[in-house]
Amino acid sequence: MKRLVVAYVCGLLFAVGLGISGMTHPSKVMAFLDVTGDWDPSLALVMGSGVLVNFVFFRMATRRGAPFLAPSFSLPAKTAVDASLVGGAALFGVGWGLGGFCPGPAIVSVVTGATPVVAFVVAMLLAMGVYDLMEARAASRRLLPVPGGR
Amino acid sequence: MSHFTPGAATLGGLLLGIASSLLFVANGRILGISGIVGQIPLTTGSDRSWRLVFLLGLLTGGLVLLGFDRSMLAFASEQTVPTAVAAGVLVGVGTRLGNGCTSGHGLCGIARLSRRSIVATLVFMATGALTVFVVRHVLHLGGGVS
Numbered sequence: 001m002k003r004l005v006v007a008y009v010c011g012l013l014f015a016v017g018l019g020i021s022g023m024t025h026p027s028k029v030m031a032f033l034d035v036t037g038d039w040d041p042s043l044a045l046v047m048g049s050g051v052l053v054n055f056v057f058f059r060m061a062t063r064r065g066a067p068f069l070a071p072s073f074s075l076p077a078k079t080a081v082d083a084s085l086v087g088g089a090a091l092f093g094v095g096w097g098l099g100g101f102c103p104g105p106a107i108v109s110v111v112t113g114a115t116p117v118v119a120f121v122v123a124m125l126l127a128m129g130v131y132d133l134m135e136a137r138a139a140s141r142r143l144l145p146v147p148g149g150r
Numbered sequence: 151m152s153h154f155t156p157g158a159a160t161l162g163g164l165l166l167g168i169a170s171s172l173l174f175v176a177n178g179r180i181l182g183i184s185g186i187v188g189q190i191p192l193t194t195g196s197d198r199s200w201r202l203v204f205l206l207g208l209l210t211g212g213l214v215l216l217g218f219d220r221s222m223l224a225f226a227s228e229q230t231v232p233t234a235v236a237a238g239v240l241v242g243v244g245t246r247l248g249n250g251c252t253s254g255h256g257l258c259g260i261a262r263l264s265r266r267s268i269v270a271t272l273v274f275m276a277t278g279a280l281t282v283f284v285v286r287h288v289l290h291l292g293g294g295v296s
Contacts, residue, residue, distance in 0.1 A: 002176075003177050006177055010207060011169075011207020013211070014253075015210070018162065020158055027224075033281070042154055046159045049163030049166075049167060051257060054171050054261030061178075072178060078266065086248075090273050092251060093281065094280075094281045096278045097279065099233060099241070103184045104208070105224075106241075107212075108209070112223050120234040120238040123234070128243075
C-alpha cells in the first residue's frame with residue numbers, strides 16, 4: 001500500500017515538475033533542439049538540475065543497500081551498448097524532434113483533450129503494443145525447434 | 151535565446167529529480183515513463199498496479215496544472231495530427247527498442263553513470279536536433295510555433 005502511495009505521489013510530482021519546467025510545450029523542446037536557430041537552452045538546465053538531485057540520492061540509496069519499501073532495487077539487466085539501444089534511441093530522437101513530445105509530457109498533456117496530443121499518445125501506445133507483440137512472437141519462434149533440426 | 155527561462159527550468163528540473171529520487175529510494179524503481187507505462191500490458195499483479203497508480207498520478211498532475219494555469223500545458227495544438235501520429239509511432243517504437251526515453255535514460259540513467267543511458271541520451275539528442283534542423287532549416291516547414 002505504501003509503495004502505491006509513493007508511486008502515485010511520484011507520478012503527480014513528476015507531472016507538476018514537467019509543467020513548471022515548460023517541457024509540456026513542444027515548442028519549448030523544439031527550441032532547445034534548434035541549435036542553429038533561436039536556441040533556448042532551458043531543457044539543458046531542466047536535465048542538469050534533475051540529474052544532480054538524482055546523482056546525490058541514487059548514490060545514498062545504493063550505499064544504503066536496499067530501498068525503504070522494497071527488498072531490492074530493480075535495475076536494468078542489460079549493460080552492453082548494442083545496436084538496438086543506438087537504433088532505438090535514434091528513432092526516438094527523430095520522433096521527439098518531429099513532435100516536440102517525449103512520453104512524459106505527452107501523457108500529462110492528454111488531460112487537455114487537444115486532438116494532436118491525444119493522437120500522439122494513442123499512436124505511441126499502439127506502436128509500443130505492436131512492437132511488444134512482434135517481440136513476443138519472435139521470441140516464441142526462437143524457442144521452436146528448427147525444421148530439419150540443426 | 152529569447153525564450154530562455156532559467157528559473158522555471160531549474161525549479162522544474164529539481165522537482166523531476168525529487169520525484170525520480172523518491173521512487174528509487176523508497177520503491178527501488180527507475181522513473182522511466184516509457185518503461186513504466188509501456189510495460190503495463192506485459193505485467194500482472196502488484197508489478198502492474200504500481201504502474202497504473204503512477205500513470206494515475208501523472209494524469210492527476212496534468213489536471214493540477216490545468217486547474218492552476220492552463221498555459222502550463224500545450225492546450226493550443228502545436229502540431230498537425232499527421233505529424234503527431236508519425237512522431238508518436240517513432241517515439242513508441244524507439245523507446246521500446248532502446249529501452250527508455252528522456253526520463254529513464256536522461257534523468258535517471260545519466261545520474262547512475264550508466265554507459266547505455268549516456269550513449270542513448272547523446273544519440274536521441276543528436277537525432278532530435280538533426281530532425282529539427284532538417285524540418286526547419288532545410289524543408290522550411292517551421293513547426294512548433296506557440
